Amino acid sequence: MKYLSEKCTKLIGNxxxxxxxxxxxxxxxxxxxxxxxxxxxKIGQGEFVYLIGQTGSGKSSLLKTLYxxxxxxxGTGNIAGFDLTKLKPKDIPFLRRKLGIVFxxxxxxxxxxxxxxxxxxxxxxxxxxxxxxxxxxSRVLELVGLQTKDYKMPHELSGGEQQRVVIARALLxxxxxxxxxxxxxxxxxxxxxxxxxxxxxxxxxxTAILMATHDYRIIQKYPGRILKCAQGLVGEASSLNAxx
Amino acid sequence: MSATEPKIKxxxxxxxxxxxxxxxxxxxxxxxxxxxxxxGNKLQQYLKENFQLTVFFKDEVAEADMKRVMAxxxxxxxxxxxxxxxxxxxxxxxxxxxGQDFVGFLGFNPLLPSVELFLKSSYTSPDKLKTxxxxxxxxxxxxxxVYQQNILDEINxxxxxxxxVLISLSIIxxxxxxxxxxxxxxxxxxxxxxxxxxxxxxxxxxxxxxxPFMFKSILHGLYGGIIACLLLLGVLSALPNWxxxxxxxxxxxxxxxxxxxxxxxxxxxxxxxxAFSTNHYLKLKIDDxx
Numbered sequence: 001m002k003y004l005s006e007k008c009t010k011l012i013g014n015x016x017x018x019x020x021x022x023x024x025x026x027x028x029x030x031x032x033x034x035x036x037x038x039x040x041x042k043i044g045q046g047e048f049v050y051l052i053g054q055t056g057s058g059k060s061s062l063l064k065t066l067y068x069x070x071x072x073x074x075g076t077g078n079i080a081g082f083d084l085t086k087l088k089p090k091d092i093p094f095l096r097r098k099l100g101i102v103f104x105x106x107x108x109x110x111x112x113x114x115x116x117x118x119x120x121x122x123x124x125x126x127x128x129x130x131x132x133x134x135x136x137x138s139r140v141l142e143l144v145g146l147q148t149k150d151y152k153m154p155h156e157l158s159g160g161e162q163q164r165v166v167i168a169r170a171l172l173x174x175x176x177x178x179x180x181x182x183x184x185x186x187x188x189x190x191x192x193x194x195x196x197x198x199x200x201x202x203x204x205x206x207t208a209i210l211m212a213t214h215d216y217r218i219i220q221k222y223p224g225r226i227l228k229c230a231q232g233l234v235g236e237a238s239s240l241n242a243x244x
Numbered sequence: 245m246s247a248t249e250p251k252i253k254x255x256x257x258x259x260x261x262x263x264x265x266x267x268x269x270x271x272x273x274x275x276x277x278x279x280x281x282x283x284g285n286k287l288q289q290y291l292k293e294n295f296q297l298t299v300f301f302k303d304e305v306a307e308a309d310m311k312r313v314m315a316x317x318x319x320x321x322x323x324x325x326x327x328x329x330x331x332x333x334x335x336x337x338x339x340x341x342x343g344q345d346f347v348g349f350l351g352f353n354p355l356l357p358s359v360e361l362f363l364k365s366s367y368t369s370p371d372k373l374k375t376x377x378x379x380x381x382x383x384x385x386x387x388x389x390v391y392q393q394n395i396l397d398e399i400n401x402x403x404x405x406x407x408x409v410l411i412s413l414s415i416i417x418x419x420x421x422x423x424x425x426x427x428x429x430x431x432x433x434x435x436x437x438x439x440x441x442x443x444x445x446x447x448x449x450x451x452x453x454x455x456p457f458m459f460k461s462i463l464h465g466l467y468g469g470i471i472a473c474l475l476l477l478g479v480l481s482a483l484p485n486w487x488x489x490x491x492x493x494x495x496x497x498x499x500x501x502x503x504x505x506x507x508x509x510x511x512x513x514x515x516x517x518x519a520f521s522t523n524h525y526l527k528l529k530i531d532d533x534x
Binding site: 064067069070090093094095096097101103107108109110111120121123124125169173 | 449
């Protein structure tokens with residue numbers, strides 16, 4: 001069951017953007033420990049937002065709250081039409097179908113091929129027609145430049161290729177937002193650039209991206225909105241230079 | 245399709261082999277105990293049904309009357325079988341036992357004709373035996389009913405003790421089987437806990453994730469059960485070579501039921517362990533998986 005919130009909109013430049021993430025006055029706990037407080041974050045359709053901060057500053061906790069791994073106890077939060085305060089465990093799979101989640105350690109299904117990884121997602125999210133499944137998989141693999149690697153097992157792919165598969169997996173159900181937790185953390189600069197180009201292209205096509213990262217080189221090279229987690233708060237940074 | 249894919253698939257299948265064999269071994273152990281239980285029951289039945297009452301007829305009773313009484317006994321629900329022993333047969337048996345012709349010595353045969361009555365095992369309890377005894381004594385042709393109550397008491401006592409021990413052992417064996425199979429399945433799933441979590445991250449529902457693991461475990465339980473049954477068949481075939489005459493206790497119907505039970509136990513324990521373990525990992529947070 002979805003808890004559809006009233007879709008918010010905001011004006012950025014001359015464009016009216018639909019808000020896909022809307023957190024107001026949120027407090028995030030890990031167990032009984034308060035990790036972040038007074039979190040007010042709004043992210044619109046197609047926005048590319050970096051989430052930076054030191055290790056342990058709460059970046060991952062914020063992302064986990066957004067994909068339902070941590071329950072939102074205080075404040076109000078909406079993501080992709082789901083009210084996080086009313087989210088029940090049985091609703092979480094349906095929320096995640098609206099999101100694309102990308103991890104630093106890939107989290108592919110290591111016991112099956114690239115094609116099977118992707119078809120698992122489609123079948124899990126209700127796709128039945130084998131031809132449509134094949135078509136959709138070839139389309140997303142083409143998008144990430146891996147159309148010839150569908151038969152490979154994850155361990156037969158390089159780190160960059162595995163991350164591309166993860167991005168392809170995230171794109172399968174045309175998510176409104178991709179949550180990426182240090183997606184370039186395990187990759188060398190060249191491969192990281194490839195992944196960043198890919199993510200920017202995806203954002204330009206209307207999918208919002210919230211990406212946690214430590215890599216300031218990337219932020220400089222691929223500018224975007226910056227949110228900084230520090231001292232238990234999440235603040236907006238005007239530019240990387242201001243932070244540095 | 246790459247050349248390495250069949251190799252990987254083969255490797256994946258082989259990786260399940262140890263767990264199938266473990267399940268098979270545990271079920272074999274359980275099945276062996278089942279065989280002991282079945283044969284124990286049959287042995288107990290055999291002992292009880294070889295317990296005899298000797299019903300002595302009065303000396304003056306005509307043979308036709310004795311045969312009539314014997315035929316009536318034969319029809320009773322408690323009767324397993326009856327054997328008529330005439331005066332002459334009794335004298336011959338006794339002479340053989342003592343090694344002397346006591347009839348020639350005495351000049352007459354003092355022994356009475358009798359019927360050896362073997363009861364069904366369910367009628368060998370003291371209460372039921374007493375009822376049978378009273379009923380037999382009501383016959384005017386019957387002089388006396390003799391049986392060795394102490395032997396029967398001993399049999400009943402030992403059977404009771406052995407029964408308690410066997411039931412306790414069967415509970416212990418079942419608990420051991422559940423624990424070992426459960427641990428084998430849990431270990432298998434522990435190795436796949438991150439895969440389970442990844443499945444959850446892409447929006448799969450719990451049931452969608454649990455279903456294939458359960459199905460695989462059902463197959464493993466089935467294969468383990470089949471391995472156990474084949475080994476049990478081997479044991480049953482070899483046993484008469486080691487213990488002469490044991491085949492007399494074999495009951496093929498009960499063994500067939502045992503095999504079905506062994507396979508079902510394998511399937512049910514594997515399926516439930518798989519469902520519980522997968523559900524356990526689904527409920528854990530990512531950080532708890534490390």
